[in-house]
């Protein structure tokens with residue numbers, strides 16, 4: 085086993101004039117949780133499908149678990165699990181039957197299907213036909229189908245899209261548990277906050293290219309963006325506020341007084357000493373700011 | 386991958402059984418045709434000639450006794466003549482006292498001839514009897530068993546072959562298209578099962594459905610209302626039947642490889658099956674068609690499936706007659722399968 089689970093080198097894929105993937109390279113280590121972030125049409129799915137071996141790149145190379153995923157590599161397939169962006173199910177089968185069928189494709193017995201239903205919280209929907217499930221339930225079933233054979237590398241294309249906040253958090257737990265067992269996870273998402281919480285490293289993609297790739301913390305740090313501290317309006321006059329230590333900028337609107345600061349610690353101390361903490365909010369830079377800075381556009385999830 | 390084959394077959398069988406539309410087209414639709422055509426043609430050839438009658442002469446009584454004419458009495462002569470004029474009756478016999486007059490419509494020459502012959506024959510017979518002399522020429526009629534089949538005997542193999550063709554072609558084509566569109570094929574491509582396992586399990590389901598269809602269909606045709614009788618070598622029809630299923634399954638695969646949507650697949654499958662159905666003796670014996678059409682119909686696998694099944698199911702031919710239909714159907718399957726495999730796509734590009 086070498087150090088990396090996935091090595092992608094300069095892959096390109098065009099559809100006519102459109103460069104869906106335009107020179108993408110990255111490496112994912114064993115046991116790593118790797119996120120690909122980006123707006124609609126960024127090329128996330130295309131890149132992921134090239135890595136999975138579903139599409140052939142026009143140029144560039146992919147090594148997945150030290151093998152070539154394309155053309156169809158049967159020895160590799162049992163070791164990877166894929167949840168496609170559009171869920172793929174057999175017609176007219178129940179949730180349990182879908183899982184049992186997928187399990188049997190890998191030579192795995194029916195008991196595992198029950199376990200998986202439990203894992204994604206669909207036990208009470210076991211006998212419901214796939215077309216009668218809600219969008220989020222289908223999504224969870226689709227994830228369960230990707231995990232049913234306990235693969236070493238899991239690819240999930242927007243697994244948390246269409247999930248309610250509760251299901252989303254439950255899925256985070258499932259994904260963390262899988263990672264804790266030493267599995268490698270590659271996933272795409274539109275949720276910057278989620279990527280920040282889950283991923284060891286994220287690649288930010290736009291228009292077929294990777295704009296930045298690092299740990300979420302390093303990306304945010306690299307921004308060198310100031311923190312914003314807000315208080316209820318009227319807690320201090322703007323003149324008093326501007327005199328406080330570390331207050332680089334002060335502004336006021338109808339509701340709030342906002343400080344922009346690069347040294348939040350002394351400023352917060354000063355505010356605490358004066359006892360003016362009503363409505364206090366501290367917002368440090370997030371991936372959203374990173375995205376804004378990289379693309380010059382506001383992120384629309 | 387025996388487990389995969391089995392579970393894929395089960396998955397497909399469940400999908401099949403749970404789909405009311407496919408069940409209808411597989412089991413009810415062909416039966417509807419059997420019932421309609423079976424009842425429609427049941428009395429073909431045994432239809433009685435209709436004849437109007439006015440008066441109470443002996444000729445009319447004798448005509449009624451022959452059992453081959455359906456005599457309809459009128460109270461007035463004019464009413465009867467009006468019916469003949471309208472073309473509702475081929476003729477009207479007026480028999481009062483010693484007078485016998487036949488009025489007939491000239492529009493239908495052959496009916497008119499039959500009616501004239503019949504009435505004059507009966508009248509002459511009565512004349513001979515009235516003369517008290519023994520007839521000089523003795524006339525008797527005997528029926529010869531003909532080799533042409535009763536309608537149900539050719540309708541059953543014809544409609545059955547057609548029903549099987551529909552199931553196999555549509556079943557294979559639609560599942561391919563729908564699985565491709567719903568990404569099931571992509572998902573299967575990501576699992577370690579081979580395309581052969583996927584196709585094989587689908588074929589297993591199609592064959593099972595076809596066998597069930599055939600059993601039900603033949604059982605219904607054998608009901609007394611329809612009266613199908615099987616020949617002694619009916620079981621030789623089984624290989625022809627299986628080869629037919631294979632041939633149409635491969636056609637379905639080819640259609641499924643080309644069609645992008647379910648609608649397109651349905652249309653293409655219809656274009657393939659419909660002309661075959663009409664030109665292969667599904668609804669009428671192909672022997673009635675012009676010679677050139679009979680020759681053309683030989684290129685259709687349905688014709689050979691139909692002929693082969695008819696030969697064994699009802700004509701009782703020997704095993705040597707297997708060669709032609711099985712050979713043609715097998716050749717067809719091989720050629721079409723090779724093309725279908727060449728143009729097979731896991732997904733729309």
Ligand SMILES: Nc1ncnc2c1ncn2[C@@H]1O[C@H](COP(=O)(O)OP(=O)(O)OP(=O)(O)O)[C@@H](O)[C@H]1O
Nearest residue numbers: 099104122123124125126127128129130131169734
């Ligand atoms: N099969 C295809 N044929 C033509 N163009 C395609 C095809 N697949 C993708 N594209 C185009 O390539 C670009 C990238 O698509 P892709 O699906 O990779 O985006 P994505 O980042 O996954 O977007 P989303 O967040 O909406 O899922 C898009 O502009 C899309 O229109």
Ligand SMILES: [Mg+2]
Nearest residue numbers: 128129169241
């Ligand atoms: Mg996508």
